[in-house]
Amino acid sequence: MIKKEIFINMENEIFRGNLLDIGLENNGIIYNIYKEFNHGINLEYIRGQDGEKNIQKGSYDICILLFSFGSIWSKNKRKSIIEHIHRYLNRDGMLYIWDIDKKVGRIFNGDIKILVPGKKLRTIKIRNFNLIEDSSKETTLKLIEKYFELKEYNFTNDVYHIKAQNKCEDEALKEVSVSRDE
Numbered sequence: 001m002i003k004k005e006i007f008i009n010m011e012n013e014i015f016r017g018n019l020l021d022i023g024l025e026n027n028g029i030i031y032n033i034y035k036e037f038n039h040g041i042n043l044e045y046i047r048g049q050d051g052e053k054n055i056q057k058g059s060y061d062i063c064i065l066l067f068s069f070g071s072i073w074s075k076n077k078r079k080s081i082i083e084h085i086h087r088y089l090n091r092d093g094m095l096y097i098w099d100i101d102k103k104v105g106r107i108f109n110g111d112i113k114i115l116v117p118g119k120k121l122r123t124i125k126i127r128n129f130n131l132i133e134d135s136s137k138e139t140t141l142k143l144i145e146k147y148f149e150l151k152e153y154n155f156t157n158d159v160y161h162i163k164a165q166n167k168c169e170d171e172a173l174k175e176v177s178v179s180r181d182e
Helices: 029-037 048-052 075-088 137-144
Strands: 004-009 019-021 043-045 060-066 089-100 108-116 120-128 148-156 159-166
Touching: 019 029, 029 060, 029 108, 029 120, 060 075, 075 089, 075 137, 089 137, 137 148, 137 159
Parallel strands: 004 108, 019 043, 019 060, 060 089
Antiparallel strands: 089 159, 108 120, 148 159
């Protein structure tokens, strides 16, 4: 099995405003980028449904998913996460997604090396051997199209990057139906 090595330069990424980082194992990458350009920061991490209790609807300017979808095997769970993000972002809020283009029947084994401010290099190891999981760029674009307007899209070396803006006004945000146990 060939191990891929992918390089992403995030040294010049600037995120301003209240940030919601929905990541699993991103090694503080987003935090390091965010703190470089923001003072008096409000950065929150969401880990499971317990973390959601403290989140206010419409209160975030930015949400980032950094190599998170590949860890969520269920398409319904990914859809639910997108619906939640839609509600948590303010009406002009931006969604940023970086992830691997993993299609059904394929595996991914690689190291993602990310350059962050200060010329620091961080590595995320991704091992996805689930042949039935689909976190492809096409699937992700379909998941977000109802709630977000695509602003930027890049695809290089099996990694896609999406920048999208929240579509709906506040009234439409209330129409999102998400089933969850409370």
